Amino acid sequence: MAKVQGLPARTAALRMLDAVLRRGETLDLAERSAAKGLTPSDRALARAIAGESLRWLRDLDAMIDGATQQILPDDAKPRMVLRMMLAQWLRLDTPPHAVIATGLELLTGGPRRLAHGVFSALVKQGVALPVAPTLPPEVVARWGERAGAIATALAALPPLDLAIKDWSQTEHWVAELGGTSLAPGHVRLARGSAVERLAGFEAGAWWVQDIAASLPARLLGTGEGRRVLDLCAAPGGKTLQLAAAGWQVTAVDKSAKRLDRLVDNLDRTGLSAEVVAADALTWEPGCTYDAILLDAPCTATGTARRHPDVLHRIHAAQIAEMAELQAAILVRAAQWLAPGGMLVYATCSLEPEEGEAQAVQCPLPPAPVTAAELPAGLQPTAEGWVRTDPAMLPDAGGLDGFFIARFRAAG
Known part of the structure; x- marks a missing residue:
């Protein structure tokens, strides 16, 4: 049987989610173990799927619970996979057919049919995520009056910040890299830049910070x-x-x-x-x-x-x-x-x-x-x-x- 394209990244993402939510590991530590041997692009995809699943976890769970009468424990594999499937569709713009083709490969038997039915129903309904992720109640209580504003900020992935070794060269690197600066010795770039390929990396002119x-x-x-x-x-x-x-x-x-x-x-x-x-x-x-x-x-x-x-x-x-x-x-x-x-x-x-x-x-x-x-x-x-x-x-x-x-x- 031919190997399903994109499956290794989804398998790694599932392992990351399990490590974080069931064992309490950090996402960084979970990635090092789960993504071992993956290509850089698959590793980045696995991290993105796991990260977005965690960022929007409560909202994804609300969608799942609203589409099935079956009680799925928080750490049940079908729930984990559905979180990933929805995150790919709603946050990573993966077409539903591609989500189904890779997601269902992580399940067998009844759980596969359940996940297919729930995901397809939600796609048909045209569900959408809220403007900001819903934070766990404990987090809202801790962060107080700033919780709402912080949640809104968490909806957007952060830009890439660089610290410049020689502050007198700040304007040069802003122009060279096409960024902006918030302070001397700082350059901000749009997210998605491949760090090692940027001008100045090999020469040690800056570092990510x-x-x-x-x-x-x-x-x-x-x-x-x-x-x-x-x-x-x-x-x-x-x-x-x-x-x-x-x-x-x-x-x-x-x-x-x-x-x-x-x-x-x-x-x-x-x-x-x-x-x-x-x-x-x-x-x-x-x-x-x-x-x-x-x-x-x-x-x-x-x-x-x-x-x-x-x-x-x-x-x-x-x-x-x-x-x-x-x-x-x-x-x-x-x-x-x-x-x-x-x-x-x-x-x-x-x-x-x-x-x-x-x-x-x-x-x-x-x-x-x-x-x-x-x-x-x-x-x-x-x-x-x-x-x-x-x-x-x-x-x-x-x-x-x-x-x-x-x-x-x-x-």
């Missing part, structure tokens, strides 16, 4: 040869920023595998840093630093645009666990700051427990951020902190959710 993720390092300014500690540094975008800004960087992360990617980017860009594989909770630096950047481990709910799995696998227990870890690392990091030195604490989380609550408990005096230090359209909070979310800068394409606070040691 969301504009929000670039803010913490920007708030430390230029290094002029001074020493900075980049804690929890992998995969390394902030390390590259700091090195390019003239800092003498020590980059610490407990994942040696993730540090390999950091080292690769240092090699590609021609930048340098001392790279240390160590746990920030047990590592002892043996010196103090003029600046410390702590981009702490977190639930990463601010990255929901690219990682919609966080909408479904992050709950109160994970948030509490991360908050405890963040507090412990922050207390240790504060002790390693030289007199008068600056510490920036950041998380790519939308949860107050991982942001504002940590800043209040920091033992160092605050060094408030000013509006002049931020891209146009962003404002610091009354406390001098930075809080971004995906609904901000809508006309420019949005940005990830981050919390950032800055402190200065006495001295």
Whole structure:
């Protein structure tokens, strides 16, 4: 029997969904396992199917439940496959006949007939997704009054942001790459650009980094040869920023595998840093630093645009666990700051427990951020902190959710 074209990508997408929803894995981790051996195009398709299924999960489930009287458990294979089929039709513009040809191959017997009947009925009805994804009630409760605006922002896939190594070349790269810029050292491109094929990649002129993720390092300014500690540094975008800004960087992360990617980017860009594989909770630096950047481990709910799995696998227990870890690392990091030195604490989380609550408990005096230090359209909070979310800068394409606070040691 001939192999159905496109089936490997759908099989991988199904495995990703199962790993995220049933086992609580991250979508990135699930992709590495499920998409092993796929061509780049099939891998990208599998990721897109799984990602859109997760982004619109509650809306897809409502459609499925409205088209059948049969009770399908949340983790039932027919429901998983139907989610994927609907996501392909409604979000990836795959023709229904192609959806059926590949989707039904993932099922046998009665489940196949059920999926065929439900999908065909929904196509005949001409169903459509709402303007914004419906968020899980727990997420709405956590995000409060911003939840609706954030949900609307999640409907659109994010653009591609690049951080430029030499800020004086920003205008050159905007013109060369056909992008726009929200700040010096930043270029934004339309989604879908093949990163490795873009001008400047091989030469190491830039690296991929969301504009929000670039803010913490920007708030430390230029290094002029001074020493900075980049804690929890992998995969390394902030390390590259700091090195390019003239800092003498020590980059610490407990994942040696993730540090390999950091080292690769240092090699590609021609930048340098001392790279240390160590746990920030047990590592002892043996010196103090003029600046410390702590981009702490977190639930990463601010990255929901690219990682919609966080909408479904992050709950109160994970948030509490991360908050405890963040507090412990922050207390240790504060002790390693030289007199008068600056510490920036950041998380790519939308949860107050991982942001504002940590800043209040920091033992160092605050060094408030000013509006002049931020891209146009962003404002610091009354406390001098930075809080971004995906609904901000809508006309420019949005940005990830981050919390950032800055402190200065006495001295």
